[in-house]
Amino acid sequence: MNRQxxxxxxxxxxxxxxxxxxxxxxxxxxxxxxFKVACVDLNAEWYNTFVDAALAGKSFIQFTPQAHAxxxxxxxxxxxxxxxxxxxAEYLRLSRFFESTIRKVENVFLDGxxxxxxxxxxxxxxxxxxxxxxxxxxxxDPSVVGFSLMFRExxxxxxxxxxxxxxxxxxxxxxxxxxxxxxxxxxxxxxxxFIDFVVFNEGExxxxxxxxxxxxxxxxxxxxxxxxxRDADVPDGWxxxxxxxxxxxxxxxxxxxSDYTLGSYFQPEPVFPIMSSxxxxxxxxxxxxxxxxxxxxxxxxxxxxxxxEIEHMVNTYGVKRFAFVDEMIxxxxxxxxxxxxxxxxxxxxxxxxxxPDLIYTQDVLDIMYKGGCRYLLxxxxxxxxxxxxxxxxxxxxxxxxxxxxxxxxxxIRNHLFIIVGFPSETEREYMETMDFxxxxxxxxxxxxxxxxxxxxxxxxxxxxxxxxxSRIWDVSNIATVSVKYDVVxxxxxxxxxxxxxxWKTNFFDHFESFRGDxxxxxxxxxxxYTYEQRIKPLGNRRVPNPRKLKxxxxxxxxxxxxxxxxxxx
Ligand code: SF4
Numbered sequence: 102m103n104r105q106x107x108x109x110x111x112x113x114x115x116x117x118x119x120x121x122x123x124x125x126x127x128x129x130x131x132x133x134x135x136f137k138v139a140c141v142d143l144n145a146e147w148y149n150t151f152v153d154a155a156l157a158g159k160s161f162i163q164f165t166p167q168a169h170a171x172x173x174x175x176x177x178x179x180x181x182x183x184x185x186x187x188x189x190a191e192y193l194r195l196s197r198f199f200e201s202t203i204r205k206v207e208n209v210f211l212d213g214x215x216x217x218x219x220x221x222x223x224x225x226x227x228x229x230x231x232x233x234x235x236x237x238x239x240x241x242d243p244s245v246v247g248f249s250l251m252f253r254e255x256x257x258x259x260x261x262x263x264x265x266x267x268x269x270x271x272x273x274x275x276x277x278x279x280x281x282x283x284x285x286x287x288x289x290x291x292x293x294x295f296i297d298f299v300v301f302n303e304g305e306x307x308x309x310x311x312x313x314x315x316x317x318x319x320x321x322x323x324x325x326x327x328x329x330x331r332d333a334d335v336p337d338g339w340x341x342x343x344x345x346x347x348x349x350x351x352x353x354x355x356x357x358x359s360d361y362t363l364g365s366y367f368q369p370e371p372v373f374p375i376m377s378s379x380x381x382x383x384x385x386x387x388x389x390x391x392x393x394x395x396x397x398x399x400x401x402x403x404x405x406x407x408x409x410e411i412e413h414m415v416n417t418y419g420v421k422r423f424a425f426v427d428e429m430i431x432x433x434x435x436x437x438x439x440x441x442x443x444x445x446x447x448x449x450x451x452x453x454x455x456x457p458d459l460i461y462t463q464d465v466l467d468i469m470y471k472g473g474c475r476y477l478l479x480x481x482x483x484x485x486x487x488x489x490x491x492x493x494x495x496x497x498x499x500x501x502x503x504x505x506x507x508x509x510x511x512x513i514r515n516h517l518f519i520i521v522g523f524p525s526e527t528e529r530e531y532m533e534t535m536d537f538x539x540x541x542x543x544x545x546x547x548x549x550x551x552x553x554x555x556x557x558x559x560x561x562x563x564x565x566x567x568x569x570x571s572r573i574w575d576v577s578n579i580a581t582v583s584v585k586y587d588v589v590x591x592x593x594x595x596x597x598x599x600x601x602x603x604w605k606t607n608f609f610d611h612f613e614s615f616r617g618d619x620x621x622x623x624x625x626x627x628x629x630y631t632y633e634q635r636i637k638p639l640g641n642r643r644v645p646n647p648r649k650l651k652x653x654x655x656x657x658x659x660x661x662x663x664x665x666x667x668x669x670x
Contacts, residue, residue: 109262117624125356231262244275302395355410408445
């Protein structure tokens with residue numbers, strides 16, 4: 102069997118983030134076998150191709166001369182930086198325009214992909230793109246092509262490109278994997294006859310075992326962990342093998358980012374993702390389904406390994422900015438990592454996700470700042486104690502306020518996750534969160550809010566009555582795994598996004614000048630905070646009083662027209 106294996110990262114993922122999962126798998130497979138793995142970032146290629154076409158006036162987007170000038174300025178700002186990147190008003194104006202433009206184009210393409218996959222209607226540019234991508238994936242004659250999917254938006258493009266890969270080279274094996282694939286029912290994925298295997302949860306071990314089994318000419322794949330494979334002898338037509346524990350960090354080499362062009366990620370300086378642990382040490386939040394991406398219990402790398410990985414990236418790629426993508430890191434680990442970075446004189450900056458517990462002492466946060474931490478994404482979610490307890494966050498509003506104050510004092514900016522419309526949350530409870538944010542506005546620098554969405558696999562999904570949910574029904578389609586629900590009290594599921602959007606526009610977006618957003622430009626915030634002398638100091642914000650705002654009517658109750666399969670009654 103040919104030793105070449107490719108892993109595709111298809112549109113549409115974040116344009117300003119390097120793919121981590123495929124880079125981990127590449128390093129692991131190459132370390133433990135003689136297979137060669139190439140990570141092919143079609144997502145980065147797609148965004149750069151679109152932007153270049155738009156700049157050259159060759160895109161279907163019709164710009165006015167002013168809009169074209171703005172788009173040109175925005176593209177240059179993201180790719181090269183320059184003074185405009187540090188100018189609050191210009192950064193905001195241009196990044197919003199840039200984002201809304203690429204979103205429009207994404208939506209046109211997504212619609213085209215869905216029509217092609219679901220109805221067989223091929224819009225010429227979609228067909229041409231999918232064929233081009235497939236040829237690119239086959240250029241080095243691989244025996245296996247993997248597709249790594251983190252997001253729902255990647256599903257249709259991946260399916261269509263996989264179809265063309267198989268059509269052009271029928272003997273190539275197609276493997277789907279990644280966090281989004283792990284959330285899909287195998288029947289949905291295997292409804293596409295050209296997909297041969299699914300690797301779920303963490304991919305490295307199962308993927309390597311699969312390659313070796315294929316190399317031996319096996320036709321049965323029992324015993325390969327984390328693998329779903331086709332078996333015509335069973336009623337479903339597929340078999341899901343048991344999962345294995347996470348691969349130990351001791352046997353896992355550092356991720357290999359050598360296949361990517363660092364200048365193609367719409368950020369003036371590259372920001373590298375780093376994962377220092379797998380799973381979540383808390384693992385209790387009732388809305389959370391992040392455990393689906395991991396193979397077993399929480400597992401953390403030791404400090405030497407984490408700092409060694411950072412040092413390796415600094416020396417190999419010259420990168421000095423990092424994003425910890427761990428679900429959460431304990432203050433004790435943050436302290437040890439920071440102390441080691443300081444002791445070794447590794448001059449970097451970074452950001453991470455964190456749970457706002459009082460064990461974040463002033464001392465710990467001060468050391469983290471010295472070790473390069475410039476902002477933290479705190480999972481606050483709500484400031485109403487009953488709701489917090491229902492979420493099982495293990496925090497208190499007073500404790501959160503104290504941690505945010507300490508963090509600000511240390512020089513670390515606070516970005517807060519807030520959930521709008523948690524099931525059963527009353528209007529009074531929901532306003533408590535807004536009051537909390539207003540009261541603590543000097544220590545809240547950015548709010549990342551979303552309307553609550555119910556995910557299959559969460560505690561809420563398994564025990565809906567406890568959360569005032571009277572019924573759940575399935576609205577999945579060929580492109581999306583999705584459920585909806587009715588609530589006895591609180592904001593109904595069809596209204597959560599409306600409320601989130603109201604608060605985002607009228608309240609949350611007033612908290613910080615520079616708005617590196619959750620997905621698209623999250624890394625930009627690190628650059629802004631790294632060079633804080635170039636941006637305005639804190640304290641120039643005018644946050645409106647939430648009590649003076651008029652949110653949408655607060656409605657709850659059953660949706661009367663469920664049109665899909667009812668999962669609970
Ligand atoms: S929301 Fe975050 S802290 Fe809570 S269980 Fe999920 S990953 Fe862990």
